[in-house]
Amino acid sequence: MKKYFSFFRLRLVTGLQYRTAALTGVITQFFWGFMNIMVFHAFYKADPSAYPMTMEATAAYVWLQQAFLSFFGAWIEGEILYTISSGDLAYELCRPIHIYDMWFARSVASRLSKAILRCVPILVVAVFLPRGYGLGLPVSFPAFLCFLVSLTMGLLVMVALNMLVYGSCLYTISADGMRVLFASLSDFLAGQVIPLPFFPEKVQRILELNPWASMGNVPFRIYGGDLAGSEMLQAMVLQALWLVILAAAGRLLFAGGEKRTVIQGG
Amino acid sequence: MNMKTKKVSGLKLYFHYLSIIFRSAMQYKASFWIMTVGHFFVSFNVFLGVFFMFQRFSHVEGFTYNEILLCFSIMLMEFTLAEILGRGFDTFPSMIRQGTFDRVLLRPRSAILQVLGSKFELARLGRVLQSIVMLGYGMTHVEVRWTAAKLVTLFFMLVGGVGLFSALFLIYAALSFFTLEGLEFMNLFTHGASEYGKYPFGVYGRKMLLLVTIVIPYALVQYYPLLYLLDRRSDPFYIFLPLLALWFLLPAYGLWRFGVRKYKSSGS
Numbered sequence: 001m002k003k004y005f006s007f008f009r010l011r012l013v014t015g016l017q018y019r020t021a022a023l024t025g026v027i028t029q030f031f032w033g034f035m036n037i038m039v040f041h042a043f044y045k046a047d048p049s050a051y052p053m054t055m056e057a058t059a060a061y062v063w064l065q066q067a068f069l070s071f072f073g074a075w076i077e078g079e080i081l082y083t084i085s086s087g088d089l090a091y092e093l094c095r096p097i098h099i100y101d102m103w104f105a106r107s108v109a110s111r112l113s114k115a116i117l118r119c120v121p122i123l124v125v126a127v128f129l130p131r132g133y134g135l136g137l138p139v140s141f142p143a144f145l146c147f148l149v150s151l152t153m154g155l156l157v158m159v160a161l162n163m164l165v166y167g168s169c170l171y172t173i174s175a176d177g178m179r180v181l182f183a184s185l186s187d188f189l190a191g192q193v194i195p196l197p198f199f200p201e202k203v204q205r206i207l208e209l210n211p212w213a214s215m216g217n218v219p220f221r222i223y224g225g226d227l228a229g230s231e232m233l234q235a236m237v238l239q240a241l242w243l244v245i246l247a248a249a250g251r252l253l254f255a256g257g258e259k260r261t262v263i264q265g266g
Numbered sequence: 267m268n269m270k271t272k273k274v275s276g277l278k279l280y281f282h283y284l285s286i287i288f289r290s291a292m293q294y295k296a297s298f299w300i301m302t303v304g305h306f307f308v309s310f311n312v313f314l315g316v317f318f319m320f321q322r323f324s325h326v327e328g329f330t331y332n333e334i335l336l337c338f339s340i341m342l343m344e345f346t347l348a349e350i351l352g353r354g355f356d357t358f359p360s361m362i363r364q365g366t367f368d369r370v371l372l373r374p375r376s377a378i379l380q381v382l383g384s385k386f387e388l389a390r391l392g393r394v395l396q397s398i399v400m401l402g403y404g405m406t407h408v409e410v411r412w413t414a415a416k417l418v419t420l421f422f423m424l425v426g427g428v429g430l431f432s433a434l435f436l437i438y439a440a441l442s443f444f445t446l447e448g449l450e451f452m453n454l455f456t457h458g459a460s461e462y463g464k465y466p467f468g469v470y471g472r473k474m475l476l477l478v479t480i481v482i483p484y485a486l487v488q489y490y491p492l493l494y495l496l497d498r499r500s501d502p503f504y505i506f507l508p509l510l511a512l513w514f515l516l517p518a519y520g521l522w523r524f525g526v527r528k529y530k531s532s533g534s
Contacts, residue, residue: 024451031454035462035470039326042469043319046326180304184311193315200321 003097008105015113022117030122033066037133052197055132057224061195063126063135064220070114071155072216074186076165076179077107084169089261100254103166107159139225146232150219153239157214160246161186167250170257191217197226211246214239276379283383291388298389306392309342312461313400327469329496336404337492338464340420343397344427344487345460346390352432353385358439368531377526381439410497419491419505426508427487431456433518434482440518443525455482463488486511 040058044051053061065072080103083089092099126135138144165182187193189212196204196217207213218235221227227235274282291298316338320331329337349356358381361367370380405412438452459482462470467478467489478484487508494504 021450024449028451028454028458032458038470038474039462039465042326042465043323047323050322052322180301181307184304184307188311188314193311194319198322199318203318 004101004105007102008109011106011109012113015110016117019117026118026121029066029069033062036062053226056136057226059133060135060224061220064223065216067119067122068115070111070118072158072190074183076162080166081169100251104159104163107162111155138223143222147219147223150222150236150239153243154215154219157211157239157243157246160243160250161211163250164253167253167257170261186212190215211242214242280379280383284386287386288388301389302392305390306396309393309396312464316464329466332404332407333496334465335400336408337466339397339400339404340423341460341463341488343394344424345431346393346397348428348431350387350390352435353387354381355435355439357385359442362442365531415505416495419494422508423487423491426511429512430483430487430514433514436518436522440522440525443529459484466492483511483514
């Protein structure tokens with residue numbers, strides 16, 4: 001466990017070095033969030049009765065989404081893919097560790113380090129925006145705790161899903177196509193394009209079951225009170241379930257992949 | 267000097283560059299098609315977002331679904347065409363870092379032409395195709411009679427929009443003379459603008475509309491001529507408004523010239 005923790009720490013410290021990149025990222029995300037909220041307001045004004053959430057909950061959703069973009073953004077670490085395609089994987093295999101666990105720890109750390117740098121300024125500014133535009137306080141203290149738990153699980157589900165992509169690269173080596181498809185598919189299914197409650201009810205029912213809905217969708221809606229009571233508990237259990245399933249599938253994939261790995265010269 | 271070595275025209279040279287890039291891309295056919303499909307899906311997501319929003323709402327700021335599609339498709343087409351043409355500027359920061367720009371400066375041709383000709387991504391045509399389909403659908407489904415004046419307006423919107431986005435790409439490239447790396451927030455003005463430009467800029471409130479009219483004139487190639495297309499305005503002045511957005515090329519070109527003059531090789 002200790003060795004994985006040091007991989008985690010190493011990656012975290014490296015990630016925290018990119019402060020200028022984080023600053024421009026914050027400006028970009030802030031603007032995105034603002035434009036998004038303006039669109040939702042326009043739709044709200046057009047027909048308040050058709051609007052599926054409260055405006056406060058929508059604003060909270062948008063700001064949390066921007067603040068924790070690096071938790072749930074669909075990117076795939078180029079470095080890990082490069083390790084596979086360049087053959088550096090051979091060195092990793094020599095180490096007395098599980099590759100799956102190491103890459104898992106590493107991916108969590110790199111997402112976490114990006115979020116640490118970016119979320120604070122975004123959240124602080126968003127809190128001071130007027131009601132309906134900014135980020136209000138969580139609906140209750142228990143809801144806030146659930147939000148934290150669910151946020152953590154969401155991050156782990158995202159990384160577990162990432163690991164499946166890396167795992168499949170052990171078989172296919174090249175990943176360009178997978179990468180683009182994975183990115184666009186998951187953005188949509190995860191409710192990054194529009195939050196899941198905005199979909200027609202039947203579509204929403206189906207979408208809520210898929211693993212992508214177990215990422216940002218659950219914590220962001222808990223925070224604003226859109227998801228509460230038994231519905232919330234159900235969603236959180238589903239998150240845990242997906243985490244177990246995806247992690248198990250990933251380990252299996254890696255176990256097979258490591259055995260048949262071919263190192264391409266080098 | 268032998269007369270036979272007379273200068274080929276800039277345009278001819280540009281097309282020569284393109285044909286080289288095209289032939290080399292065609293060596294990797296599978297990769298090309300996968301990327302085309304990928305790019306298609308990236309903007310298809312945005313479309314699906316709009317589609318599902320309008321399953322729930324019938325209009326926004328007085329614009330119907332078909333009218334929004336029209337707006338979205340024009341903006342997407344403007345941006346994608348500019349992106350295909352100006353892709354060289356998009357990857358320009360790496361040209362600076364690797365020092366290949368020194369080579370460009372040594373050749374007796376315009377630097378802009380050479381940078382433009384250095385990259386050309388046909389895979390993005392997937393997106394142009396999508397915008398053409400949406401445009402066709404939008405044009406035939408909005409309750410508007412298409413007159414010659416409106417078609418001219420549409421054409422001017424494309425010209426103005428491609429010009430505006432190209433200017434923004436040029437600024438992005440010029441800034442890297444000073445920073446040596448690409449600035450992420452510039453994405454906001456190119457890719458970002460094309461994405462939130464799917465809705466007419468009036469949706470974002472009066473202040474934002476003012477900003478995108480005066481500072482970076484997106485509204486001149488989107489909101490105002492759209493009002494004319496949809497019969498909300500009838501003043502023929504609106505037909506030529508998109509061309510006014512081309513003023514933005516001037517400061518962009520100025521910044522580029524300034525950057526070239528200040529350029530110091532990174533030495534790699």
